[in-house]
Amino acid sequence: MTSVSGITDPQFEDPRLLPAAMSLRDVSVAFHGRVAVRDVTFDVPANRVTALIGPSGSGKTTLLRSLNRLHDLTKGASVSGTILLGDTDIYQGGIPTTVLRSRIGMVFQRPNPFPTMTIYENAVAGLRFNGVKKKSVLDAAAESALTSADLWDSVKQRLNAHAATLSGGEQQRLCIARALAVEPEVLLMDEPTSALDPISTKRIEELMVELKKRVTIVIVTHNMQQAARVSDLTAFLLMGEDRAGEQIEVSPTLKLFSAPEDQRTLDYIQGRFG
Amino acid sequence: MTVTIKDAEIREHLRERSVATLRRRTYISGVMTALCWLAITFAAVPLVAVIYQLLRRGIPVIVKSGFFTTLPQQPTIFDANNTGGVSNALVGSLAVIVYAALFAVPIGVLMGVYLAESTSKFASLLRIITATMVGAPSILMGLFAFEVVVQQMHVGFSIIAGSFGLAVLVLPVLATATEIAIRNVPSTYREAGLALGAKPSTTSLKIVLPAASTGIVSGIILALSRAVGETAPILLVIGGAYAIAWHPNQAASALPFQMFQDVQSNYPSLQNETWGIALVLVGAVFIISFAARLWAARKKKVQR
Ligand SMILES: Nc1ncnc2c1ncn2[C@@H]1O[C@H](COP(=O)(O)OP(=O)(O)O)[C@@H](O)[C@H]1O
Ligand SMILES: [Mg+2]
Numbered sequence A: 001m002t003s004v005s006g007i008t009d010p011q012f013e014d015p016r017l018l019p020a021a022m023s024l025r026d027v028s029v030a031f032h033g034r035v036a037v038r039d040v041t042f043d044v045p046a047n048r049v050t051a052l053i054g055p056s057g058s059g060k061t062t063l064l065r066s067l068n069r070l071h072d073l074t075k076g077a078s079v080s081g082t083i084l085l086g087d088t089d090i091y092q093g094g095i096p097t098t099v100l101r102s103r104i105g106m107v108f109q110r111p112n113p114f115p116t117m118t119i120y121e122n123a124v125a126g127l128r129f130n131g132v133k134k135k136s137v138l139d140a141a142a143e144s145a146l147t148s149a150d151l152w153d154s155v156k157q158r159l160n161a162h163a164a165t166l167s168g169g170e171q172q173r174l175c176i177a178r179a180l181a182v183e184p185e186v187l188l189m190d191e192p193t194s195a196l197d198p199i200s201t202k203r204i205e206e207l208m209v210e211l212k213k214r215v216t217i218v219i220v221t222h223n224m225q226q227a228a229r230v231s232d233l234t235a236f237l238l239m240g241e242d243r244a245g246e247q248i249e250v251s252p253t254l255k256l257f258s259a260p261e262d263q264r265t266l267d268y269i270q271g272r273f274g
Numbered sequence B: 001m002t003v004t005i006k007d008a009e010i011r012e013h014l015r016e017r018s019v020a021t022l023r024r025r026t027y028i029s030g031v032m033t034a035l036c037w038l039a040i041t042f043a044a045v046p047l048v049a050v051i052y053q054l055l056r057r058g059i060p061v062i063v064k065s066g067f068f069t070t071l072p073q074q075p076t077i078f079d080a081n082n083t084g085g086v087s088n089a090l091v092g093s094l095a096v097i098v099y100a101a102l103f104a105v106p107i108g109v110l111m112g113v114y115l116a117e118s119t120s121k122f123a124s125l126l127r128i129i130t131a132t133m134v135g136a137p138s139i140l141m142g143l144f145a146f147e148v149v150v151q152q153m154h155v156g157f158s159i160i161a162g163s164f165g166l167a168v169l170v171l172p173v174l175a176t177a178t179e180i181a182i183r184n185v186p187s188t189y190r191e192a193g194l195a196l197g198a199k200p201s202t203t204s205l206k207i208v209l210p211a212a213s214t215g216i217v218s219g220i221i222l223a224l225s226r227a228v229g230e231t232a233p234i235l236l237v238i239g240g241a242y243a244i245a246w247h248p249n250q251a252a253s254a255l256p257f258q259m260f261q262d263v264q265s266n267y268p269s270l271q272n273e274t275w276g277i278a279l280v281l282v283g284a285v286f287i288i289s290f291a292a293r294l295w296a297a298r299k300k301k302v303q304r
Helices: A060-066 A097-103 A119-129 A135-148 A152-158 A168-180 A198-211 A224-230 A253-258 A263-269 B005-062 B087-117 B121-134 B138-152 B159-183 B187-195 B200-228 B255-263 B268-302
Strands: A020-031 A034-045 A049-053 A077-085 A104-107 A186-190 A216-220 A233-239 A245-252
Touching: A020 A060, A020 A216, A034 A060, A034 A077, A034 A216, A034 A233, A049 A060, A049 A224, A060 A186, A060 A216, A060 A245, A097 A104, A104 A168, A104 B187, A119 A135, A119 A168, A119 B200, A135 A152, A135 A168, A152 A168, A168 A186, A168 A198, A168 B187, A198 A216, A198 A224, A216 A224, A224 A253, A233 A253, A233 A263, A245 A253, A245 A263, A253 A263, B005 B268, B087 B121, B087 B159, B087 B200, B087 B255, B121 B159, B138 B159, B159 B200, B187 B200, B200 B268, B255 B268
Parallel strands: A034 A245, A049 A216, A049 A233, A104 A186, A186 A216
Antiparallel strands: A020 A034, A020 A077, A233 A245
16 A cells, blocks of 8 residues: 555555556657647556546647657657657667557547458458468457457457448447557557447446556546546646646546646646636 | 616617618628529530530431441542441540550559659659649640650551550549549548558558549549540541551541541531530540449448
8 A cells, every 4th residue: 555645545556656668758749840748757557547638739649649659750740858668769769660559559539440441351450561461360369359349249240341330439449459459568549439429438448447457558538537437547738838738747547636736637627727 | 787778779779780781791692692693604504505516416426327336438429428437436446545544544543652652852843743744735745646656666657656645644634633532541541550560651552542442443534534535645646547446556546536537528427427426425424424423432332
């Protein structure tokens, strides 16, 4: 039992004391010289869910996309500071981006299964891109990933149907399966339920709690209830005076939502702005 | 709360003003609507007139027996209506467009992929050149084909020379259509591919290109169906022949070529035949583009 002020739950464990899957040190991202998010420093605890919350435009998506180097393709985008995956500096450490991205998966805000591919093809797409050809391996991976994404039972009879025939919630779970099939260590999720109905949302939230046994999750959400429900650690970002997102507070979720350290966090979770 | 006289006055004033504004807006809107209709009518009249004339003059020609299946004949003073058919021109047109497609489609699509994917200076330059060539007069392609294929390469008047002219004509159109189709693929698919650890080239080839394929194929079909009717690029180089020919090195006729010849003849019957040929060309474009649209719409539905 650790002592964190304001927490009385005897089961409480401080995620900040756990081994880090990723570490961010003074991470800033700028577009054409204009800083979008500045000086973010915190550790992402392994096998836990870390939530990034904050109002629209506070740089949550921007920060998340720096974690798998997705800004590399954006002209005029620059990332500074240090981001470690385990002990490897993902920008300076010489790790190829293709390898990095197969170790850090991503789920997007809107379900985006590949439109010309079937359910099966979507599930194994990442493996195929990485050179896996053997059918038995692909079949096993598809079943395992779809099962992990809580989708296998509803699609096993129609694996060769187009992904677009699935409902929105099923499509998003297919995208989760697609990411899981590559067996990443970290899964980045950018508001994965913002386009879904409450029932689909609930299923994905339950899924996250289940998944953290095998993968570290970083989720962007502007739904505070969601952050409170699924995450262990929460980072709160807020625009500063020059509209660049800044890290206001990174606390265990339980603490952040019950006894935040910063007045601005309290204002935000009580709905006073944003 | 009490309502003062002043408040009531202001309110009355505002109400009057808004009524006046509304009346003025209704009036302006009415005038604008009338102007729009006038413009549409002006635009539609010539179009409808062309189609009307095409059908009125063209249908009697194409229903004539042997129009599609016999070779052209020279009318004589004994039989001024003996015009024969357009079988050679039909085969020639098909041959010209097929060879042109074999050459232009792969190169045009690859060029479009390059234009869509590359951010280099060379790509920008190529984009400007392409845009210029889309707007260049088509006789230029004919001139170019004459210079290069007929003269410098010593191939002579031939189907392949015509194909070359048409290919150069449709190349920039195909490249542009492909570029647009690829750019219309939402970036989220590309990002999803990269986020799975795929190489950028794999992402382009396995995700973006298939997603753009419907648009690309529609673009190809529309460009080619229009190219069939193009006269200028083949006029100077195809040679003209009154026999059926499809070998690349043979001289041949083509539908627009025959129109050009017929319209210059002294016989009204031959001049009249041009309407039939025109109807065939327009009909082909209509049917092909209609089918292409239908196909694209169905394809979209399947993927939705
Ligand atoms: N590709 C880009 N180019 C330029 N500015 C960008 C780009 N992506 C994001 N931004 C800017 O970065 C800021 C943060 O955006 P974002 O990370 O999307 O916020 P959030 O996800 O918290 O709503 C915004 O001001 C946005 O305009
Ligand atoms: Mg966002």
